[in-house]
Amino acid sequence: MTKSKLLRMDNMGIVVESLDEAISFFTELGMKLEGRGMVEGEWAGRVTGLGNQRVEIAMMVTPDGHSRLEISRFLDPPVVADHRNAPVNALGYLRVMFTVENIEETLGRLSKFGAQLVGELVQYETSYRLCYIRGPEGLLIGLAEQLAIDE
Known part of the structure; x- marks a missing residue:
């Protein structure tokens, strides 16, 4: 039997209370809104295990077109847990x-949308400058700037 191979990662999902604020923030970061709409009905609930559901989603894409962020706002069933302010060493998907x-x-641009540094902006050797910020609704987001590549 031939082992199947992974083809790509399609997207990362984030659940928010305000879709408009999240779209504005990630647009300012440099992502583009690829589409927005409703996902609802029994068929969707069969995938998620939530039964009949209504979810408003927005799909954001990176400038290179390779990575996507699916931002969701659950209308029904209601949100049952909140992990937005968990520290970076919490279990599960975090950032x-x-x-x-x-x-x-x-x-500077993202601070106008409420982003705040979690710790400090630091440099890792000669490779990267890195920081974590809390974005819209306290979401943990990492930023990295690759420094000049040594030849």
Whole structure:
């Protein structure tokens, strides 16, 4: 029997209370809104295990077109847990990280949308400058700026 192979990662999902605020934030970060709509009905609940559901989603895509973020706002059934303010060492999926060109300029722009540094902006050897921020609704987001590559 031939082993199947992984083809790609389609998207990472995030659940929010305000879809509009999240779209504005990730647009400012540099992502593009690829589409927005409702996912509802019994068929969707068969996938998620939630039964009949109504979810408004927005699909955001990175400039290179390779990575997507699916932002969801559950209308029914209601949200049952909140992990947004969990520390970075909590179990489970916790954050998404983006590579940016100018990390200070990016931080300045995102601060206008309420983003706050979690710790400090640090440099890892000669490779990267890194930080974690809390974005819309306290979401944990990593930012990385790749420094000049040694030849």
